Amino acid sequence: MYNFEYQKASSAADAAAKIKAAGEDGKLMAGGMTLIPTLKQRLAQPSALVDLGGAKDLAGIKVEGNAVVIGAMTTHAAVAASKDVQGKIKALAGLAANIGDRQVRHRGTIGGSIANNDPAADYPAAVLALGATIVTNQRKIAADDFFKGMFETALQPGEIITAVSFPVPEKAGYVKFPNPASRYAVVGVFVAKTGGGVRVGVTGAGNSGVFRAHKMEEALSKDFSAKAIEGMHPPADAMNADIHASAEYRAHLVGVMAKRAIAAAG
Amino acid sequence: MPTVNLTVNGKAVSANVESRTLLVNLLRENLALTGTHVGCDTSQCGACVVHVDGQSVKACTMLAVQADGAKVTTIEGLANGDTLHPMQEAFRDNHGLQCGFCTPGMVMSAVCLVKDRPNITEHEVREGLEGNICRCTGYHNIVQAVLAGAKAMGR
Numbered sequence: 369m370y371n372f373e374y375q376k377a378s379s380a381a382d383a384a385a386k387i388k389a390a391g392e393d394g395k396l397m398a399g400g401m402t403l404i405p406t407l408k409q410r411l412a413q414p415s416a417l418v419d420l421g422g423a424k425d426l427a428g429i430k431v432e433g434n435a436v437v438i439g440a441m442t443t444h445a446a447v448a449a450s451k452d453v454q455g456k457i458k459a460l461a462g463l464a465a466n467i468g469d470r471q472v473r474h475r476g477t478i479g480g481s482i483a484n485n486d487p488a489a490d491y492p493a494a495v496l497a498l499g500a501t502i503v504t505n506q507r508k509i510a511a512d513d514f515f516k517g518m519f520e521t522a523l524q525p526g527e528i529i530t531a532v533s534f535p536v537p538e539k540a541g542y543v544k545f546p547n548p549a550s551r552y553a554v555v556g557v558f559v560a561k562t563g564g565g566v567r568v569g570v571t572g573a574g575n576s577g578v579f580r581a582h583k584m585e586e587a588l589s590k591d592f593s594a595k596a597i598e599g600m601h602p603p604a605d606a607m608n609a610d611i612h613a614s615a616e617y618r619a620h621l622v623g624v625m626a627k628r629a630i631a632a633a634g
Numbered sequence: 635m636p637t638v639n640l641t642v643n644g645k646a647v648s649a650n651v652e653s654r655t656l657l658v659n660l661l662r663e664n665l666a667l668t669g670t671h672v673g674c675d676t677s678q679c680g681a682c683v684v685h686v687d688g689q690s691v692k693a694c695t696m697l698a699v700q701a702d703g704a705k706v707t708t709i710e711g712l713a714n715g716d717t718l719h720p721m722q723e724a725f726r727d728n729h730g731l732q733c734g735f736c737t738p739g740m741v742m743s744a745v746c747l748v749k750d751r752p753n754i755t756e757h758e759v760r761e762g763l764e765g766n767i768c769r770c771t772g773y774h775n776i777v778q779a780v781l782a783g784a785k786a787m788g789r
Binding site: 370372399403550 | 675678680697745747766
């Protein structure tokens with residue numbers, strides 16, 4: 369690991385000031401579950417790290433009207449254990465409970481996961497399918513406008529996610545086919561039924577990151593059942609391929625995981 | 635170099651470390667607590683698991699400076715003098731190890747996993763140990779040890 373200057377922020381406002389002062393080679397760190405391994409491999413060389421770990425105002429879960437609002441620095445373990453999340457959006461608590469392993473869930477955060485936008489991370493599928501709103505220290509960003517391809521988001525330099533607001537759906541389910549070593553999703557599908565229709569978020573599969581399966585959404589909006597999407601899957605040429613799974617296999621898995629997610633949604 | 639102040643196994647500790655120093659290196663190299671092992675160094679294997687403020691974490695994937703102000707417990711801090719912690723005793727009774735390299739991490743993960751859960755199921759133990767890899771045992775005796783340790787800790 370290359371060395372860097374380390375700064376611990378005490379609040380979101382303090383982090384904003386510190387990352388601005390650090391200039392373009394400064395980097396924010398949330399739980400560090402992706403960033404620290406990246407630094408170890410010397411794939412990143414920030415001059416300064418601004419650690420959000422001490423920003424208490426960024427952690428916590430609350431129910432506001434018909435939404436569950438999760439602070440950016442809330443760990444996966446806290447989301448999984450939250451009675452509010454379990455009660456309002458059970459599929460989201462279940463998703464958090466199956467990210468990585470217990471030790472990773474004790475450190476990793478929702479804000480870090482979403483800001484990193486790993487194409488195989490779990491949270492982006494939920495954010496997209498539930499039509500969540502990403503709240504930053506500067507603005508609110510709709511999920512549909514946030515994810516911009518692999519590891520790319522709408523965040524501007526120095527912009528900090530403060531919370532994610534999830535509207536409570538009528539029904540929701542998430543099922544993934546995990547890589548047995550990393551627990552990342554080879555394919556993960558989040559299905560949400562809301563008053564405004566059905567949304568399907570797919571992670572792990574697409575060759576430009578998380579995406580919505582619009583044809584499945586149309587079919588499921590008419591008939592919310594696994595039968596309605598029998599045989600449907602996205603085109604293989606839009607899928608990712610690697611040593612774990614070919615594009616054709618991933619395309620097939622999207623259909624299988626989507627049907628299981630609907631069953632899980634009940 | 636930044637100074638970190640933390641409590642390790644109940645003792646106040648202060649050290650000067652580079653920002654890039656990992657918690658596991660602070661423990662092993664500065665404090666000579668070599669019971670915490672480095673297996674993979676890529677956050678997969680769990681040989682480096684310690685407790686930070688009561689929660690199991692992988693010490694190879696946390697910076698020492700992030701632990702400033704924290705309470706850290708390592709495998710050396712579990713026993714009470716010559717009396718083994720009930721989970722350590724359970725690993726011995728059930729022969730929950732072969733070469734022993736993964737054992738410190740297994741025990742630390744297990745203690746955190748079963749805390750206040752004396753009736754944890756075998757399935758829950760197996761899922762809870764997903765982040766700890768053992769290349770010798772096939773896990774059977776480890777799981778038996780953790781179940782027995784959970785019961786003993788609940789007494």
